[in-house]
Amino acid sequence: MRQRQQRSNYREHTEENHGEEYDKKPEKSGDLNRAKRRVLHILERSDRTEQELRDKLAKNYLPEVVDAAVEYVKSYHYIDDHRYAVNYLNSRGKVRSSRQVEQELLYKKGVSKAVLEAAREEAEPQDxxxxxxxxxxxxxxxxxxxxxxxxxxxxxxxxxxxxxxxxxxxxxxxxxxxx
Structure with missing residues (x-):
């Protein structure tokens, strides 16, 4: 009987504390140097659009840190949505319809319509x-x-x-x- 009571008390205690631990969201970092290194690490693996980088960084960093990190890589021309869109149109356009590729660029990748129009003129036409x-x-x-x-x-x-x-x-x- 006493063991049952101890198990019951233990269960109640862990449920109370367990709920508090997981309700807390981790705080976003304000470390700009770390955000810059993270952006460079992401871009090392594959080319990204500005919106994709912002979305990825926004999970762990403060908005002003995200802005500064993105401006840092833009200053070195590591991200260029126009270049990305032209490459994407040329590579994906061989497999998918042009309308489908354009929708992906606009809605999934976050490329603006003006950039897409300019990239469409520069990309090679697909049959x-x-x-x-x-x-x-x-x-x-x-x-x-x-x-x-x-x-x-x-x-x-x-x-x-x-x-x-x-x-x-x-x-x-x-x-x-x-x-």
């Missing part, structure tokens, strides 16, 4: 119809032999990936007329 043909090969779609429901599913699949309706229909109909 989306060629990408549709590659998807047709990958999914084993033969428009001449496919039934209506299979073509409809494939059309919707490509639309969800951001391809233009006119390009999809042109490729599906073009392939039908060639066979």
């Amino acid at each position: 989306e119809r060629e990408q549709i043909r590659r998807w047709m090969e990958k999914k084993h779609i033969d428009p001449a032999a496919a039934d209506q429901s299979e073509l409809r599913r494939f059309y919707q699949f490509l639309m969800r990936r951001g391809f233009r309706s006119s390009d999809i229909l042109t490729e599906l109909l073009l392939d039908r007329t060639l066979n």
Whole structure:
């Protein structure tokens, strides 16, 4: 009986203290030198946009420290959203539709519309119809032999990936007329 009471008291004591420990959020650091080293460490591994760096640093550092650290790497041109957007458009544009890549840059990467417009002019143009043909090969779609429901599913699949309706229909109909 006495052991049960001791276990009960212990459980109550640990639950009370345990809740207090985990309710406290760690304080954000104000150490600028440490934030600069952290930014350089992040950029060492891969190129990032300014917004991605700010989001990553905001978890552990005060806002004024984040601003100063970002300005520090900007002064050395370690981050450049325009350069990042051009590289991203050129590399991802070979696999994904241009609309999908642009949406990623705007909403996931935090690139502004003005920077995106300038980068789009500088990036090499992508042939989306060629990408549709590659998807047709990958999914084993033969428009001449496919039934209506299979073509409809494939059309919707490509639309969800951001391809233009006119390009999809042109490729599906073009392939039908060639066979």
